[in-house]
Amino acid sequence: MGSPRPAGPSASAYRDVQVGNLGQQSTKLDVQDVVVIFAVVSAVLGALLLISFVCIFYLNKCLKRLRMKHEELVATHNGARQELDNLWMRLKNVEDSGGHKRRCTVTFSSSVPQGEGTNRMSRAASTTSSLVYHDAHDDWMATEAFLNEHQAAFGNGATKTNPYSRFDHLHETGQHHELNQELKELLEDDPNNIELLWRYARSCHALGYKFGKDKRMIQEGYKHAMLAYEMDDGHFDVLQWTAALSGSLTDFLGTKERIQEGFKFREYLNKALAIKHDDWSLLHMRGRLAYNIANLTWVERKAAATFFADPPTATMDEAIEDFLEVDKIRADWAENLYYLAKSYQAKGDKAAAKAIVNRLINVEPIDQSDRNFIDEAKKLSKSL
Numbered sequence: 001m002g003s004p005r006p007a008g009p010s011a012s013a014y015r016d017v018q019v020g021n022l023g024q025q026s027t028k029l030d031v032q033d034v035v036v037i038f039a040v041v042s043a044v045l046g047a048l049l050l051i052s053f054v055c056i057f058y059l060n061k062c063l064k065r066l067r068m069k070h071e072e073l074v075a076t077h078n079g080a081r082q083e084l085d086n087l088w089m090r091l092k093n094v095e096d097s098g099g100h101k102r103r104c105t106v107t108f109s110s111s112v113p114q115g116e117g118t119n120r121m122s123r124a125a126s127t128t129s130s131l132v133y134h135d136a137h138d139d140w141m142a143t144e145a146f147l148n149e150h151q152a153a154f155g156n157g158a159t160k161t162n163p164y165s166r167f168d169h170l171h172e173t174g175q176h177h178e179l180n181q182e183l184k185e186l187l188e189d190d191p192n193n194i195e196l197l198w199r200y201a202r203s204c205h206a207l208g209y210k211f212g213k214d215k216r217m218i219q220e221g222y223k224h225a226m227l228a229y230e231m232d233d234g235h236f237d238v239l240q241w242t243a244a245l246s247g248s249l250t251d252f253l254g255t256k257e258r259i260q261e262g263f264k265f266r267e268y269l270n271k272a273l274a275i276k277h278d279d280w281s282l283l284h285m286r287g288r289l290a291y292n293i294a295n296l297t298w299v300e301r302k303a304a305a306t307f308f309a310d311p312p313t314a315t316m317d318e319a320i321e322d323f324l325e326v327d328k329i330r331a332d333w334a335e336n337l338y339y340l341a342k343s344y345q346a347k348g349d350k351a352a353a354k355a356i357v358n359r360l361i362n363v364e365p366i367d368q369s370d371r372n373f374i375d376e377a378k379k380l381s382k383s384l
Helices: 013-099 130-137 139-149 167-171 176-189 193-209 217-232 237-253 256-273 281-294 299-306 316-329 336-347 350-361 368-381
Strands: none
Touching: 130 176, 167 176, 167 193, 167 316, 176 193, 193 217, 193 237, 237 256, 237 281, 256 281, 281 316, 281 336, 316 336, 336 350, 350 368
């Protein structure tokens, strides 16, 4: 008999193996499904987060636009109230004087904060703010009414033979937007016309302060003022508005750039005064510049020295000299008297400061600005 043949796997064993294989395949499929589902969920969540970020960014931009609109409306409202107040006071003075007494004033838009004491006014300068150079230029904003009424006295008055008299009339009557657009179109055909260039720069300056401070418009005006300055750095009107826009521009510059522009600002002022040495508005601007620089603290001077080997310098005596020159021309100008008194106080000459304060307190106010300076003078007198 032969040896017995080994028994093969039974049918049940084959079934068990097949079931095990199917179980492994099923497990693999379950893991793959989980991975796919996880990937899909992650993609959906990522898309939702992206959409959320986009929505938040868009809403933030909308809020910024609304905030800017609100600030423009507030500025317009405050400006209208100030103009109405000034008009009412002017009409009152005309009635009181029979229409013969007329006086003009120049104000600095950020000089005397209403409802705040003299302590805040003791220093108007900082290397970390635009006040060092920008405050000294701000009287251009408020002096425009006076300059417009007395344009001939400042070098380029409108006359019958002046081909630019229409543009000056638009400026004098406050039609700055129309003037700006008209000059812009003319400059496209005649870009090297210096008379168009400085008038366009002037219109940009006016529009730059219509609703708060418009950086783009100030930069546009400064660019064209510099084009005119490069053509003729001895043109008085060019120097006037180059200085004004230079001072405005510092509000949008960093500390180093602001100091650099401050040197140029002083240069424009000095060149303009070399042409018209008795221009009271330019003298006051230069006096304010000297006052602000002289008031810098030790820390601020050190900060300026980190940027320049020769930082800007000025003394109270220089400020006083300019303010006194202005006082010879406009003896009852409240703003000039206030800063003259402050300069004497900073120098330590309390007797001279007291004498100027007493003069200022007795000045008849013509508008709210005068009243503000008189109120500040009364507070100042208590410390003298």
